[in-house]
Amino acid sequence: MKLTDDLALEVSGLRKTYGSVVAVDDVSFAIRRGGSLGLVGESGSGKTTIAKIILGLESAAAGQVRACGRDRTAAARTLGERRRRAREVQIVFQDPHSSLDPRQTIGSMLEAVVRLHHRDLIAGERRQRVMDLLDMVGLHERHTAALPREMSGGQRQRAAIARALAAEPEVIVLDESVAALDVSIQAQVLNLLADLRERLSVTYLLISHDLAVVRQLTDTAVVMCQGQLVESGTTAQVLDDPQHIYTQRLRASVPGPTWVRRVSATPSILDEGGAS
Amino acid sequence: MAFLAKRAAILVATILVASFVIFAAMYMAPGKPIGALTGGRSVSPQALEALEQRYRLNEPFLSQYGHWLSNAIRGDLGVSIATKQDVSELIVERAGITLSLVLYAAVLIVVIGIGLGLLAGLRPGWVDTSVVVASSAAAAVPAFLSAIVLTLIFAVTLSWLPALGAGEGVVDRFVHLTLPAISLALSSIAVVARVTRTSIREESRKEHVQTAVSRGLPRRAVIIRHVLRNAAIPITTVTGITIASLIAVSAVVESAFSLNGLGQYLIVSSSSKDLAVVQGISLVLVLAFVLLNVVVDLAYAVLDPRVRLGAKAT
Amino acid sequence: MTGSQPGTPFGVARPTSSASGPPLVEVDSLSVSIQVDGSARSILRNVSLTIGRGEALALVGESGSGKSMTAKAIDRLLPAGARQTGSISFDGQDVAKMTGAALRSYRADVAMIFQDPRVAINPVRSIGDFMTEVLRTNTRVRSRVAADRAVKMLARVGIADGQRRLEQYPHELSGGLLQRVMIASSLLTEPRLLLADEPTTALDVSTQAEVIEILNDLRRELGLAVLFITHDLELARTFCDRTAVMYAGEIVEVGDSSAVQEAPLHPYSAGLAAARPRVDRRLARLEAIPGRPLSAVEAPDDACSFAPRCVHRVNECDEGHPELRPLGLGMVRCIRAGGTALTEKDVNHEAHR
Numbered sequence: 045m046k047l048t049d050d051l052a053l054e055v056s057g058l059r060k061t062y063g064s065v066v067a068v069d070d071v072s073f074a075i076r077r078g079g080s081l082g083l084v085g086e087s088g089s090g091k092t093t094i095a096k097i098i099l100g101l102e103s104a105a106a107g108q109v110r111a112c113g114r115d116r117t118a119a120a121r122t123l124g125e126r127r128r129r130a131r132e133v134q135i136v137f138q139d140p141h142s143s144l145d146p147r148q149t150i151g152s153m154l155e156a157v158v159r160l161h162h163r164d165l166i167a168g169e170r171r172q173r174v175m176d177l178l179d180m181v182g183l184h185e186r187h188t189a190a191l192p193r194e195m196s197g198g199q200r201q202r203a204a205i206a207r208a209l210a211a212e213p214e215v216i217v218l219d220e221s222v223a224a225l226d227v228s229i230q231a232q233v234l235n236l237l238a239d240l241r242e243r244l245s246v247t248y249l250l251i252s253h254d255l256a257v258v259r260q261l262t263d264t265a266v267v268m269c270q271g272q273l274v275e276s277g278t279t280a281q282v283l284d285d286p287q288h289i290y291t292q293r294l295r296a297s298v299p300g301p302t303w304v305r306r307v308s309a310t311p312s313i314l315d316e317g318g319a320s
Numbered sequence: 321m322a323f324l325a326k327r328a329a330i331l332v333a334t335i336l337v338a339s340f341v342i343f344a345a346m347y348m349a350p351g352k353p354i355g356a357l358t359g360g361r362s363v364s365p366q367a368l369e370a371l372e373q374r375y376r377l378n379e380p381f382l383s384q385y386g387h388w389l390s391n392a393i394r395g396d397l398g399v400s401i402a403t404k405q406d407v408s409e410l411i412v413e414r415a416g417i418t419l420s421l422v423l424y425a426a427v428l429i430v431v432i433g434i435g436l437g438l439l440a441g442l443r444p445g446w447v448d449t450s451v452v453v454a455s456s457a458a459a460a461v462p463a464f465l466s467a468i469v470l471t472l473i474f475a476v477t478l479s480w481l482p483a484l485g486a487g488e489g490v491v492d493r494f495v496h497l498t499l500p501a502i503s504l505a506l507s508s509i510a511v512v513a514r515v516t517r518t519s520i521r522e523e524s525r526k527e528h529v530q531t532a533v534s535r536g537l538p539r540r541a542v543i544i545r546h547v548l549r550n551a552a553i554p555i556t557t558v559t560g561i562t563i564a565s566l567i568a569v570s571a572v573v574e575s576a577f578s579l580n581g582l583g584q585y586l587i588v589s590s591s592s593k594d595l596a597v598v599q600g601i602s603l604v605l606v607l608a609f610v611l612l613n614v615v616v617d618l619a620y621a622v623l624d625p626r627v628r629l630g631a632k633a634t
Numbered sequence: 635m636t637g638s639q640p641g642t643p644f645g646v647a648r649p650t651s652s653a654s655g656p657p658l659v660e661v662d663s664l665s666v667s668i669q670v671d672g673s674a675r676s677i678l679r680n681v682s683l684t685i686g687r688g689e690a691l692a693l694v695g696e697s698g699s700g701k702s703m704t705a706k707a708i709d710r711l712l713p714a715g716a717r718q719t720g721s722i723s724f725d726g727q728d729v730a731k732m733t734g735a736a737l738r739s740y741r742a743d744v745a746m747i748f749q750d751p752r753v754a755i756n757p758v759r760s761i762g763d764f765m766t767e768v769l770r771t772n773t774r775v776r777s778r779v780a781a782d783r784a785v786k787m788l789a790r791v792g793i794a795d796g797q798r799r800l801e802q803y804p805h806e807l808s809g810g811l812l813q814r815v816m817i818a819s820s821l822l823t824e825p826r827l828l829l830a831d832e833p834t835t836a837l838d839v840s841t842q843a844e845v846i847e848i849l850n851d852l853r854r855e856l857g858l859a860v861l862f863i864t865h866d867l868e869l870a871r872t873f874c875d876r877t878a879v880m881y882a883g884e885i886v887e888v889g890d891s892s893a894v895q896e897a898p899l900h901p902y903s904a905g906l907a908a909a910r911p912r913v914d915r916r917l918a919r920l921e922a923i924p925g926r927p928l929s930a931v932e933a934p935d936d937a938c939s940f941a942p943r944c945v946h947r948v949n950e951c952d953e954g955h956p957e958l959r960p961l962g963l964g965m966v967r968c969i970r971a972g973g974t975a976l977t978e979k980d981v982n983h984e985a986h987r
């Protein structure tokens with residue numbers, strides 16, 4: 045049994061209902077400090093609901109959420125508490141288009157977050173911190189003056205990551221953060237996320253339906269199906285030797301060399317034109 | 321069914337609230353109705369008391385409201401203080417004119433407004449531009465102004481149409497109501513034309529319309545079954561609500577053209593503090609407005625299965 | 635059905651004299667530009683491709699590379715004000731010259747399915763209405779007969795209770811079911827070509843697998859030719875005979891699907907294959923292509939479009955726009971391809987330097 049201190053994020057017995065629908069049903073998992081956990085499942089399986097509960101955007105019907113050893117299940121009452129929680133967990137959404145304020149430049153957005161969390165910094169230091177953040181996510185100094193619409197999808201997602209980092213959080217929730225990106229840009233952002241984890245020892249909770257992305261970015265993984273946790277283990281175990289039938293089906297659904305045979309093996313009239 | 325039950329419940333609640341607001345507003349309005357009853361003459365305290373008794377002016381507010389409402393449900397809206405006539409009868413006498421006026425205007429709005437909107441929406445180019453320009457101008461003209469201008473042009477200068485009165489018989493009534501109906505409908509025609517045009521444009525850009533084209537359907541079928549069918553939802557809603565709002569504006573137009581309708585009578589009665597009449601007419605107008613809105617809601621449900629069936633994927 | 639043959643594996647590179655006769659679709663030097671604020675914006679540049687009868691061709695590329703526009707051009711669905719040069723022919727007929735009934739019957743011959751069935755199907759009309767509309771309108775099939783056919787076709791895409799489904803509305807069906815409805819209805823007119831524009835991107839992974847399986851079975855049974863648009867090379871390989879890779883509005887490589895993925899000729903194809911994380915093992919580092927994809931407008935006409943991101947770039951790459959040229963069994967638009975083998979390993983190796 046690990047010490048509780050060692051855990052960056054701990055979720056236990058989480059439950060959430062919307063009317064008669066049970067969106068999340070008795071879900072528990074934990075991520076150690078500096079670790080990275082993949083939360084896998086299809087649409088409607090309850091992944092985003094869990095993220096929202098962790099962020100405090102939704103309240104749970106039952107269960108507990110602890111970050112850095114501190115309970116955050118109940119709503120934050122004071123501004124100080126809210127700020128402290130923001131330094132514990134940050135989130136990066138799927139669609140940087142809608143999660144960034146279209147009228148705010150990237151620079152002023154970052155500076156506002158830095159000011160909120162480091163009130164002792166003078167203007168010059170703040171600006172330096174913004175530059176460091178941009179540099180960290182591979183953006184250029186000139187992007188301080190850019191509005192979100194003047195940036196490409198990949199650049200916007202980098203800006204959203206920089207904003208999450210600005211609070212220097214212990215945990216970053218990545219909710220399908222690379223799903224909307226093009227293959228070549230997705231690879232850049234995945235590399236960036238891996239680097240950042242190494243450099244800053246930040247903890248990731250990666251929510252994704254893309255098993256390859258989960259493989260690339262996480263150490264452990266849990267699989268959700270219809271609100272319930274059906275499998276958990278190291279990412280390698282879960283993906284290479286899935287135990288639950290649902291995980292097995294997910295794994296088999298990924299297009300790949302094995303899939304070709306499966307698809308072509310279906311009986312057909314014109315068999316000679318098979319996909320080679 | 322659940323949908324209809326829900327709508328019915330909302331309808332009843334709306335009417336109750338509206339009737340309460342009408343009654344309360346009258347109750348709190350400045351000026352004592354007793355003044356209107358006595359016509360400013362000095363009356364004996366006994367006579368005054370008798371009047372107060374008769375019109376229940378001394379009872380507490382809620383009990384007055386209760387009496388009024390239960391009578392109103394039975395069709396008894398009380399007696400006019402000024403003419404001592406039955407308010408329900410007075411309303412029935414005048415409702416015909418208002419009804420014909422609003423109906424006439426509604427037909428104009430539907431035919432001309434939607435017609436122009438369709439033309440503009442489906443024919444980009446000069447047709448579209450003219451409709452847009454004309455409707456932006458017309459939308460800005462208030463009913464009383466269009467009444468004056470139309471009277472000057474068609475009644476005074478050209479003498480084509482009568483300017484005052486409601487006329488006798490069907491044809492004469494129709495002729496007499498033409499100018500009032502146009503002034504009542506003008507800005508609404510513009511609004512409806514523009515909404516129609518925009519809805520059609522928006523709907524034409526939808527991906528499902530492209531699907532229809534890609535399947536080789538003739539242009540006519542695509543426009544009627546997909547563009548117009550879907551645009552009908554916002555068009556019906558806006559047209560319905562616009563027509564319902566004419567009920568309020570009709571008072572202005574009736575006064576301007578000396579039409580003996582409900583709206584004009586409402587104005588006259590409120591200046592003479594004829595409480596029962598004001599309350600009665602207000603109630604009837606609000607009822608008409610609410611019912612029209614219910615019709616719009618139902619039309620919406622008929623046109624849009626997502627509303628009718630609720631959004632649930634299986 | 636018996637007349638259709640599986641496509642020639644390398645139709646572009648080879649003379650079209652094989653047993654299957656001329657290809658079903660021939661797109662030749664297609665360029666498309668769109669008027670934006672008064673100036674012409676290039677969207678497709680010199681796109682040439684063929685699709686044989688019964689052949690599945692994948693069109694792979696990143697967002698904005700012109701995949702959807704190519705499909706739209708084939709179905710004559712370019713937005714108003716688009717200007718087009720080059721030619722498209724279907725079964726020997728010039729598509730640009732078709733009008734009226736001929737164009738409609740051509741469009742019925744070419745079925746199209748879209749990425750998101752939620753927006754591609756009219757939300758206020760019933761499933762039955764949607765499915766049978768074309769039969770009833772264009773071929774005057776009686777409603778009852780059309781409905782029967784729709785139910786049978788639904789059964790073929792794995793929807794057993796078709797009769798009930800016909801009475802439902804789109805919002806009552808899940809995305810996966812709706813996409814199957816889309817597929818079934820597109821096949822009702824017995825098309826010869828299916829244009830599938832990312833038909834599974836909006837679906838869950840396991841639903842995607844089911845839909846692909848259904849498409850695959852049906853295309854074989856019906857001898858359908860398919861243009862399959864995707865940004866997933868792996869998916870392209872599982873489903874298609876040949877793959878064409880697009881970049882900045884032009885085709886940069888065409889070849890056998892496995893070859894494009896395993897032994898790509900163009901540095902961009904190689905980069906795409908290497909950039910994708912793998913589900914079977916974790917890579918120390920993904921070989922990301924530096925920079926971002928260019929759109930056709932930004933791309934130069936007098937140099938290689940991919941040059942700013944290319945790890946193999948040499949001076950000659952900036953001296954002229956490379957032509958799409960045959961190489962081995964495929965075609966490639968790169969002056970250096972073939973000189974040195976650009977396998978995944980080589981690209982990785984060069985990228986590390």
Ligand SMILES: Nc1ncnc2c1ncn2[C@@H]1O[C@H](COP(=O)(O)OP(=O)(O)OP(=O)(O)O)[C@@H](O)[C@H]1O
Binds near residue numbers: 670696929
């Ligand atoms: N209606 C339009 N007007 C002007 N430009 C357009 C229009 N539609 C698309 N474009 C432009 O045409 C280019 C090609 O777009 P296309 O939709 O074919 O890309 P795609 O390869 O299908 O991308 P995705 O993977 O995102 O679907 C893009 O640069 C796009 O911005």
Ligand code: SF4
Binds near residue numbers: 901944951
């Ligand atoms: S022509 Fe040159 S720059 Fe272009 S892809 Fe080939 S090697 Fe790279």
Ligand SMILES: [Mg+2]
Binds near residue numbers: 701702
């Ligand atoms: Mg597209």
